[in-house]
Amino acid sequence: MQYETVIGLEVHVELSTASKIFCSCETTFGGDPNTHCCPVCTGLPGALPVLNEQVVDYAIRTCLATNCTITPLTRFDRKNYFYPDLPKAYQISQLHQPIGRNGFLDITTESGSKRIEIHEIHMEEDAGKLIHDPWEDCTLVDYNRCGVPLLEIVSEPDLRSAEEALAYLEKLRSILQFLGVSDCRMEQGSLRADVNVSVRPVGSPVFGTRTEMKNMNSFKAIGRAIVAEAKRQIDLIEDGKTIRQETRRWDENKDSSFAMRSKEDAMDYRYFPDPDLVAINITPEWIERVKANLHELPESRRARYLSDYQISAYEADVLTTNPAIANLFEQTVALSGKAKDAASWMLGEFMLACKDNECEPQDLYMPAQSLATLITRVSEGVINRNTAKKIFAAILDSQVEPNDYIKKNGLRMVSNPDALKDTIAKILTANPQSVSDFKAGKTQAKGFLVGQVMKAMQGKADPQLLNQLLQEALEA
Ligand SMILES: [Zn+2]
Structure with missing residues (x-):
């Protein structure tokens, strides 16, 4: 029997607003435990939430970029559950009138391009963090993350392989970064996904029983988890056993998942409209205002690079995966007039430096002026490419200015x-x-x-x- 894997993704993205969704506490990652808190985000009796308008702006941006229909009258609901990282014992979320519905993203994989439908996008608040201390055998709680604004972007179960799921996630991450709504730092949990997986015989019109792996924050782990979970389910079916609808935890070290609890249905959360928050009327004027200030998206930049600069489609793809890369590339071209060379430095030394330092492109020190100077000096024959690579490394490490550095270290090429x-x-x-x-x-x-x-x-x-x-x- 041939099986196909059916995958749906619920992506949680932390928005990069300065303050939290319902209070004015700061959203900065880290900080001493419980220092970014107030009575509102720690759920003290009598405290009332006030909605941060920027959150709605960012949500509208995201809806526009993912082709969602924006709900004119959107409102918040309470999702009730008890867990120590949630001091109010309910999360303010959206069930009945989420801000966006019926969107889509087109993805490209080796097998071609495909449209992935987006079921909905809703706004909600993040919960705190539990820190298990094995030394003292206790659990500590840090409420700094409580009330950090989140968007949850829920796809339809349209994905059929780990490759498609990763293409979708990469596309979504790049859009969110270009929109400027989130830094999407997966290692800090700014972007994490709940992965729903089921299998069914090829051609079957009904879905199999699905399991969910929650809070995954690495693309590599998501890819491996999908493959392993599909195999586990197929093995169960082949053995004549049944698949339980449950939440499973992926253990990256063991390369396998294990059951956590049986999956809750929406009913278990006793959702009801939050009485402390009024409905939000999103007028066409509001949407137009956001649209007018929408940042240029990767697809449009890619098309512009291909028509304005003589670079390959592959180069244009890589340059538009991240706004820090795209911006540095564009500024370097503007200063040096050499698009081909700028692309080659970005795809070569720059990407390599990100990998070697295990960091995001925006964390590297590389002013466009310095990179443009390097490119110009090489093309003038003042330095050769190898020397330029050494200077590139010195810029990253010690923030040197290339012209000074060439002079001080006598790096001018001998062309006598x-x-x-x-x-x-x-x-x-x-x-x-x-x-x-x-x-x-x-x-x-x-x-x-x-x-x-x-x-x-x-x-x-x-x-x-x-x-x-x-x-x-x-x-x-
Ligand atoms: Zn607060």
């Missing part, structure tokens, strides 16, 4: 033919074997000699001139 000829002559005398190898037709011997001359000149020889003069000397 006489100085080069002297060194070449010395190297040829010192390596007679390589010279005779070259003359016997072993052309790779030349590469070795180029390396020796470059080394003797401390990497500062003009490579083109060096090649030309060495060839002449060998043929002489």
